[in-house]
Amino acid sequence: MTFAQRLDNVETSAIRELFKLLGKPGIVSFAGGFPDVTLCDAPGITEAANAALKQDTAAALAYGATEGYMPLREQLTAFMRAKGATDVKAEQLIVTTGSQQGMDLLAKCMISPGDKVIVEGPTFLAAIQCFRLYGAEVITAPIDADGVRVDVLEKLVEQHQPKLVYLIPTFGNPSGATLTLERRRRVLEMAARTQTLVIEDDPYGDLYFDAPPPPTLLALSQEVPGSRGYLVHCGSLSKILSAGLRLGWLIAPPDLLARTVMCKQFSDANSSTLAQTTAAQYLAAGRMAATLDHARAAYGQRARTMCDALSAGLGDRLEFVRPQGGLFVWARLTGAGGALKDAKAWNERAVAEGVAFVPGAPFYASNADPATLRLSFATADDAKIREGVHRLVKALG
Amino acid sequence: MTFAQRLDNVETSAIRELFKLLGKPGIVSFAGGFPDVTLCDAPGITEAANAALKQDTAAALAYGATEGYMPLREQLTAFMRAKGATDVKAEQLIVTTGSQQGMDLLAKCMISPGDKVIVEGPTFLAAIQCFRLYGAEVITAPIDADGVRVDVLEKLVEQHQPKLVYLIPTFGNPSGATLTLERRRRVLEMAARTQTLVIEDDPYGDLYFDAPPPPTLLALSQEVPGSRGYLVHCGSLSKILSAGLRLGWLIAPPDLLARTVMCKQFSDANSSTLAQTTAAQYLAAGRMAATLDHARAAYGQRARTMCDALSAGLGDRLEFVRPQGGLFVWARLTGAGGALKDAKAWNERAVAEGVAFVPGAPFYASNADPATLRLSFATADDAKIREGVHRLVKALG
Structure with missing residues (x-):
């Protein structure tokens, strides 16, 4: 074959x-x-699943909108707003089958064979492989204890004109590093100035030990004119609620978001509505804190x-x-x-x-x-x- | 952008x-x-979800194997064996996020831009779009009341040497048509003779009104030497148990199966384990009949x-x-x-x-x-x- x-x-x-x-x-x-x-929180998730199956039976058992179950989109939007992205609306957010699917959909929408993508060195292995499967040439921007070296990143962007830059700015995998506030601003300014799409993958940001990390690129983009139009934020319930739900989300500019929805329709139609209604019930019950x-x-x-x-x-x-x-x-x-x-x-x-x-x-x-x-x-x-x-x-x- | x-x-x-x-x-x-x-069967699914969360708590809430939750793979294999594919083993079957993801993974593994794919005319819209997103040129084989016109299909395969042929042999969408037993044999003989991959998408086969339909291509392939190596069977729980689980399955030759698993790893890592453990409990409880x-x-x-x-x-x-x-x-x-x-x-x-x-x-x-x-x-x-x-x-x- x-x-x-x-x-x-x-x-x-x-x-x-x-x-x-x-x-x-x-x-x-x-x-x-x-x-x-x-x-x-197994008891909380069990309670949420039962509430979903009892109160939202049809929604839990039927096909759903490709964009996601609206009450979950609203809960996730509220979650992001509480973390400083105060201007985000539920219509700007779609539910994905884990944030891994977010990467897959973004790659599908953005990368033609031979296109360049910049990632941190080191970075999440499955993101590298995901981009390569769409034919990307993956270029490495070095990191230090403060996250990606933005001075080098800026030069690489200028040199290679990549289709996207993929970053895990907070408690990176595998680096554990966190991008400083000042570097976050510079990343956003670069995105706006060079019209380069930046993906913020943020599965770990809520798992801080003492003080919260700097605001997400998404939250900060409200202060950097023109940057929101070149920013995608990917979130995940896998590390904070349950990986078994396989639920993540993606916030993107409207033209890109519409295309990710189209690609999702032909990838898996929608994420499990049993999982989505369960997650929506869980978040609504106020147990997450x-x-x-x-x-x-x-x-x-x-x-x-x-x-x-x-x-x-x-x-x-x-x-x-x-x-x-x-x-x-x-x-x-x-x-x-x-x-x-x-x-x-x-x-x-x-x-x-x-x-x-x-x-x-x-x-x-x-x-x-x-x-x-x-x-x-x-x-x-x-x-x-x-x-x-x-x-x-x-x-x- | x-x-x-x-x-x-x-x-x-x-x-x-x-x-x-x-x-x-x-x-x-x-x-x-x-x-x-x-x-x-909402009560049955609720019972199954509770059993999964209570008895298989870790499996239901954690990441799982990309191939799928083994007890579910075993249940689905038994389901297929009961329908005549008596030689299928759980290792030959992976769980997918709906059978739509099966199409996506197969297309990702098989189709390079410009490759040809043959589908029935008419056929499932989302399959056409899925194949086109990987750059396929989609060619139409006509159908009649007995399913795809195999005489024409054979000529098209000879002429175009497609990467794959996609069929819904039983109660097709949208056609409602069912491929006759004799045509099924000819499709399998053609697959073996021309070494052409045939995808059997079978979401509706269990929904017969009076008599069961002819055996699936998968079951029949046991009788057609050399055909199993060029056959993929895609199944789905969406029409027979609940679409909300978003669970399907895919049975493929080993070299192709290994590659679909790799692609799935970078697409969504695994299908919802909450959904998978629930489905496994449901099937084990014997309620499906x-x-x-x-x-x-x-x-x-x-x-x-x-x-x-x-x-x-x-x-x-x-x-x-x-x-x-x-x-x-x-x-x-x-x-x-x-x-x-x-x-x-x-x-x-x-x-x-x-x-x-x-x-x-x-x-x-x-x-x-x-x-x-x-x-x-x-x-x-x-x-x-x-x-x-x-x-x-x-x-x-």
């Missing part, structure tokens, strides 16, 4: 290889990219435990910036004292010791730094985190 | 225009393409009422084949006695009288027959169907 040419652009063996390692019994895994399902407080406290505690243990156990052999939210610590082997500098080699030794993480190379569309790695603290308790780091230290030798 | 070139291949204004007409108060609509949500009996009886009654009323009211001015299952009557204005022959013009008059259907032209990828139309009997009761047909008769004048 001859498959479509677009499949030639995607290489997935590196990831498959990784996940093969994780089947080992007794392994402490820092490799996952997922939130902790035990933090989900407590759910978020609970998750913030748990993840914050785990992040502190992991960072403290890494510092204590590895000293200057591993460098990292303490994340202020999200699910990940992004770290770099320094080679200090002659220690290992290759994260892939370290991971192989670590798996033999009964602990795993993800070497950083696959998160780069280009110019990978082989000394980098991602550690997730999301799903292990304090004792497991300490034991896992203990094994990591042993593995580094 | 400059959008992707692929969007230039799709024209949706004809459909939008249509649906604008349906907002009129008091209208009897035969225009819908949807099943009757009131036939859903009664649910199907109920739907078959209801749709069969409505189809008879509509066909009887059309024959009585319009005589030889309208020709159609009585469907043996599904949701649709496909009909053709004959112009007998000097009556109208244009379905679009009739529909405009009909809307003025308070009844609507879908003119047939948009269901053709090419060579549309403007005298054709689709009438759905799915969502109206007998009295409404009679009143609607009465208005149709008035409108034809």
Whole structure:
């Protein structure tokens, strides 16, 4: 069988290889990219599902509008307004099957084969692959502890005139980094000035540990004339309510939004209305604030435990910036004292010791730094985190 | 903003225009393409959702395997085996976000811009659009009352060497037609002989009124050597359990299946696990047989009422084949006695009288027959169907 040419652009063996390692019994895994399902408010979701099936029976069981279930669109709009995007209206927001579908639809609408796309290096692996499947040439803009290097990004945009720039400005995956307020302004100014579409993917922004992060690009765009017309915001319930609902949302300029709706119609018609009506009931019941407080406290505690243990156990052999939210610590082997500098080699030794993480190379569309790695603290308790780091230290030798 | 070139291949204004007409108060609509949500077993689905959230809590609320929730894959496999595809294994079946996503993934995996695809004329509109969005040139194979004209199809395949042939062999949308057993064999023989991928889209096959239809291409492929390697079967729970779950499935040869899984990973990661665990519980509870009996009886009654009323009211001015299952009557204005022959013009008059259907032209990828139309009997009761047909008769004048 001859498959479509677009499949030639995607290489997935590196990831498959990784996940093969994780089947080992007794392994402490820092490799996952997922939130902790035990933090989900299962009773609240059950109550919401029952309310949906009882009160909104037809809406829950039938096909729905491709744009999404209007009461959910309204709830999500209110959620965004409460976070500072005070001028957003429900008509500007559509529901997607996870924010992953948002990426897929945007790529489908925007990217012709050979078009250029700029992403952070490192960034979310599935976004790189998604863009490549539509034939994009993916270009990397470097990041530091303050998020994407906007000075470099501006030059890359000028040089390459990309169809879009994809950013995770807050508690990035895998970087954990958060773009500063000043850089956020500059990104928006650049979008408006160069008429370049910027996608803000924001699945983690609500998972801050202490203080809230700077306002989203969406909220800030109200203050930067002309920027809203070149900005897409993608949100997700997967990390804050339940990944099992597979619900995200997308806020985009009207002409692009209309096209994403058309593409969604021919992709999956609509997102599960059982899930949508359940989510709408959940949000209407006002439980989200407590759910978020609970998750913030748990993840914050785990992040502190992991960072403290890494510092204590590895000293200057591993460098990292303490994340202020999200699910990940992004770290770099320094080679200090002659220690290992290759994260892939370290991971192989670590798996033999009964602990795993993800070497950083696959998160780069280009110019990978082989000394980098991602550690997730999301799903292990304090004792497991300490034991896992203990094994990591042993593995580094 | 400059959008992707692929969007230039799709024209949706004809459909939008249509649906604008349906907002009129008091209208009897035969225009819908949807099943009757009131036939859903809401108590059974509620029970299943509660069982899923209680017994499979983590599976219901977390991310899941891209291939689908294994207990659901096993239930769907058993469902297919019970319908004659006795050699199918759960590993050969993946869960999709409705069978619409099956089409999207198959198109993504198979179609490079300029590739050819053969579909029935008429066929499911969203399949045509889905294929065009991946740059396909869509070619039409004519149908008659016995489904696709296999003699013509064979010649078209030889002439065009398409990447795939898309068929709805049983109770087609919009045609209502069912491919005969003999033609089914010939399709499979052609697939094996010419090494041409055939997609069997089968959302309606379980909705027969009296006798079951001929075996699916999937079941029959066991008897046609070499055909299974060029056959994809797409199924859906949308018409038989609930469209709100947004769950379908796809059975494909291993090399193609692996690629659809990869594409699904970057499309929506996995289908809603809340929906999947609910569906698995529902199927395991053994309620499906009664649910199907109920739907078959209801749709069969409505189809008879509509066909009887059309024959009585319009005589030889309208020709159609009585469907043996599904949701649709496909009909053709004959112009007998000097009556109208244009379905679009009739529909405009009909809307003025308070009844609507879908003119047939948009269901053709090419060579549309403007005298054709689709009438759905799915969502109206007998009295409404009679009143609607009465208005149709008035409108034809």
